[in-house]
Each structure stands twice: as structure tokens, then as C-alpha cells.
Amino acid sequence: MIKYCLPFALGTLLLQGCVTSTVDEMVFNEPVEGIGDATVVILGRRHASDYETEPDFIECVGDHIxxxxxxxxxxxxxxxxxxxYPWFEPRTAPLHPADIERLLEQEPVAERMRELKTEYMIWIDGVTVRSDSAGSMTCGIGPGGAGCFGFGTWSNDSNYEAVIWDFTDRAEVGRVNTTxxxxxxMPAVVVPIPxxxxxxxxxxxxxxxxLLEFLSSEY
Structure with a gap:
């Protein structure tokens, strides 16, 4: 478990935005020398009706790697x-490694995968939610100008799981979970300061x- 805190001093009051993070890894078949000229695609799970894995999170993980x-x-x-299209739309996307064989029986899919040289597909499932909001803030305009006064606080919780599929072996080869x-x-004395x-x-x-430990020859 790792805890990060971002301190901020407001007068004599020291405020901190802290993050507690844990990562669990389970890898079944780790490449020895990286993936060469093959490519990786990272996709967000969006088949559930009540949430979707945020596209900006998927982009963040890809940029990180x-x-x-x-x-x-x-x-x-x-x-x-x-x-x-349409094999990876939310209602048609494969849910299990056993679906890989079915996918590759579709010649347009197999041809496009060969063109992209995609060896690993990483599915990320999860979401960040906001909860436990508290406090109040009042803003107004008076003779001396505009201003806000008050104090607010809230929690954010992230829970994501990445599952790695190997299109060469037609199998799941690892998974990582992070929370x-x-x-x-948000204190406000005239100006709100997040x-x-x-x-x-x-x-x-x-x-x-x-994921870098799994994919990279440099780690």
C-alpha cells in the first residue's frame, strides 16, 4: 500500500489531499525480451449499463506505457x-479469451489484426467515483466586490482491473488490479482554492x- 499526500498551507492551517493506493499483480506467462515490433491495444470495458471505463483513463495508461x-x-x-467495427462495440465485444478463436474466424478481423501486428490486447474494467461530499460554500457580490466563503470536502475512489490477452496463444496471460x-x-476565503x-x-x-513490467524489455 502506498500513500501520497499533497500539502497546502492556508494561513496557519495545513491541508492535505492524500491518496492511498494498492496494486495487485498476477502474471501467468511473462515475455522475456519485450514484444519486439508487435503492437498492444488497450480497451475499456463498457458493456455494463450502469457505468463505463473512462476513455481518458484508457488514454492515460497508454500514454504511461x-x-x-x-x-x-x-x-x-x-x-x-x-x-x-462492429466486432468491438460494447454489445459485441468479446468477454472471454475463448472468444478470440471465434473473432479470428472472421477474415476481416484476422486481416486487420495482422496489419496492426497486435499481439496483446489489454482490457481495463473499472471506474472512479466521487462520494462523501460535505461542507458548504456561499458566494455573493457586494459593494466591495465578489467573493466566496466556506469549506467543502469529498472523496474519490478508483478501482480498475487490467486483463491481458495474448492473440498468439489465444489465451489470458495475466491481470493487474489497482485501487x-x-x-x-475546497477552502474558500474570497477565492475558492481546490x-x-x-x-x-x-x-x-x-x-x-x-503493465510495463509485463510488456517491456527495459523493466
């Missing part, structure tokens, strides 16, 4: 889904680092 190992090519999620939670604050705990960013870094 490609920025730290320039030899890894991460295929853009939107480009991948559009080029393989993060944090408390953010003190945001970077919960989603911390979860992105945690899951990105673990």
Missing part, C-alpha cells in the same frame, strides 16, 4: 475500435507500471 518505453507501440483505442482512494478539499487528490492519476500510474 509508450512514454516510458519508446519501443512499445500502443494502438489508439478509437482507431482500433473503428477499424474493426486508489483520496480526500480532496486541493485535489490525484486519485485517478495515481491508479493510472500504478496499473501502467505493472
Amino acid at each position: 509508450s512514454s516510458r518505453d519508446k519501443t512499445i507501440t500502443v494502438v489508439d483505442e478509437i482507431e482500433f475500435v473503428n477499424s474493426l 486508489a482512494s483520496g480526500q480532496s478539499y 486541493i485535489i487528490a490525484p486519485v485517478q492519476g495515481t491508479a493510472c500510474d500504478g496499473i501502467g507500471d505493472q
Whole structure:
């Protein structure tokens, strides 16, 4: 478990936006020397009706991987889904590794996968939610100008799981789970000052680092 705190001093009051993060890893078949010229695609699960894995989180994980190992090519999620329409739309996307064989029986899918050189597909399922809001704030305009006074606080909780599929072996080869939670604050003495705990960013870094250990020859 890792805890991060972002201090902020307001007069004599020290406020902190803290994030607590945990990462669990379970890898079944780890590459020895990276993935060569093959590519990776990272996709968000969006088949559930009550939430979707945020596209900006998927983009964050992809950027984390490609920025730290320039030899890894991460295929853009939107480009991948559009080029393989309709097989990766929410209602038709494969849910289990056993579906890989069925997918590759579709010649347009198999051909496009060969063109993209996609060896690993990483499904990320999860969401960041806001809860436990408290406090109040009042804003107004008077003879001396406009201003806000008050104090607010809220919690954010992230829970994401990444499942790695190997299209060469037609199998699931690993998974990573990360959770993060944090408390953010909004004090206001004339001007509201947000003190945001970077919960989603911390979860992105945690899951990105673990995926790099799996994919990269440099880790």
C-alpha cells in the first residue's frame, strides 16, 4: 500500500489531499525480451449499463506505457475500435479469451489484426467515483466586490482491473488490479482554492507500471 499526500498551507492551517493506493499483480506467462515490433491495444470495458471505463483513463495508461518505453507501440483505442467495427462495440465485444478463436474466424478481423501486428490486447474494467461530499460554500457580490466563503470536502475512489490477452496463444496471460482512494478539499476565503487528490492519476500510474513490467524489455 502506498500513500501520497499533497500539502497546502492556508494561513496557519495545513491541508492535505492524500491518496492511498494498492496494486495487485498476477502474471501467468511473462515475455522475456519485450514484444519486439508487435503492437498492444488497450480497451475499456463498457458493456455494463450502469457505468463505463473512462476513455481518458484508457488514454492515460497508454500514454504511461509508450512514454516510458519508446519501443512499445500502443494502438489508439478509437482507431482500433473503428477499424474493426462492429466486432468491438460494447454489445459485441468479446468477454472471454475463448472468444478470440471465434473473432479470428472472421477474415476481416484476422486481416486487420495482422496489419496492426497486435499481439496483446489489454482490457481495463473499472471506474472512479466521487462520494462523501460535505461542507458548504456561499458566494455573493457586494459593494466591495465578489467573493466566496466556506469549506467543502469529498472523496474519490478508483478501482480498475487490467486483463491481458495474448492473440498468439489465444489465451489470458495475466491481470493487474489497482485501487486508489483520496480526500480532496475546497477552502474558500474570497477565492475558492481546490486541493485535489490525484486519485485517478495515481491508479493510472500504478496499473501502467505493472503493465510495463509485463510488456517491456527495459523493466
